[in-house]
Amino acid sequence: MIENFDKITQEVLKDLEKTQRDFWNISRQTAEFLYKIITTEGFVSGIEVGTSNGYSGIWLGKAFKANGGQMSTIEFYEKRYSIARANFEKCGVADVITIRPGEAVKVLEDLPEDLKFDFAFVDANKRESVDYFRLIHPRLKAGGIYTCDNVLSHKEKVQTYIDAINAHPDYIHTVLDLPAGLSFARKIR
Numbered sequence: 001m002i003e004n005f006d007k008i009t010q011e012v013l014k015d016l017e018k019t020q021r022d023f024w025n026i027s028r029q030t031a032e033f034l035y036k037i038i039t040t041e042g043f044v045s046g047i048e049v050g051t052s053n054g055y056s057g058i059w060l061g062k063a064f065k066a067n068g069g070q071m072s073t074i075e076f077y078e079k080r081y082s083i084a085r086a087n088f089e090k091c092g093v094a095d096v097i098t099i100r101p102g103e104a105v106k107v108l109e110d111l112p113e114d115l116k117f118d119f120a121f122v123d124a125n126k127r128e129s130v131d132y133f134r135l136i137h138p139r140l141k142a143g144g145i146y147t148c149d150n151v152l153s154h155k156e157k158v159q160t161y162i163d164a165i166n167a168h169p170d171y172i173h174t175v176l177d178l179p180a181g182l183s184f185a186r187k188i189r
């Protein structure tokens with residue numbers, strides 16, 4: 001999969017994988033899965049909560065760019081989103097990714113009214129996962145996909161989110177056995 005990317009992107013991703021633990025990046029396996037979902041579904045509008053140094057954002061950005069789409073990513077730690085910005089530029093995805101700095105709940109509350117998504121990837125404060133879901137839900141289009149990482153590795157912290165999405169009549173939800181556990185839901189209406 002990574003082989004499909006230009007040489008610079010391949011090098012940046014491989015370099016970032018060396019510091020994966022320091023920046024809490026998702027696994028390569030999860031990144032490849034998200035890339036495939038976005039490209040095969042033809043999604044064109046995405047939101048990521050939790051940018052860090054941009055590892056997952058590069059994969060998502062490549063997928064949205066392949067579809068002619070756009071995405072936003074939220075991060076409150078200036079040092080991390082500055083690194084992410086540089087990585088997005090190096091990998092040729094800065095033009096399709098809007099970095100939205102700040103506290104995720106506040107940033108989501110203040111998003112432009114007409115901004116809707118067909119794909120969401122949540123990977124920030126695990127205990128706030130239920131709040132991110134509550135705020136992204138009205139903006140997710142029917143047919144869209146909602147994902148949240150670490151639902152097996154941080155089971156207790158995300159339990160309120162898992163209960164909320166399981167109980168929600170608009171979603172068909174499952175947990176995928178990817179490293180850390182990926183919550184994966186289709187919004188059906």
Ligand SMILES: C[S@@+](CC[C@H](N)C(=O)[O-])C[C@H]1O[C@@H](n2cnc3c(N)ncnc32)[C@H](O)[C@@H]1O
Nearest residue numbers: 024025026050052055056075076103104124125
């Ligand atoms: C697990 S890391 C994200 C990793 C990234 N998705 C990747 O795989 O490359 C979580 C990030 O969310 C950020 N974060 C945590 N709580 C946040 C909040 N309340 N608002 C904004 N960013 C937050 C952290 O600073 C951290 O960089």
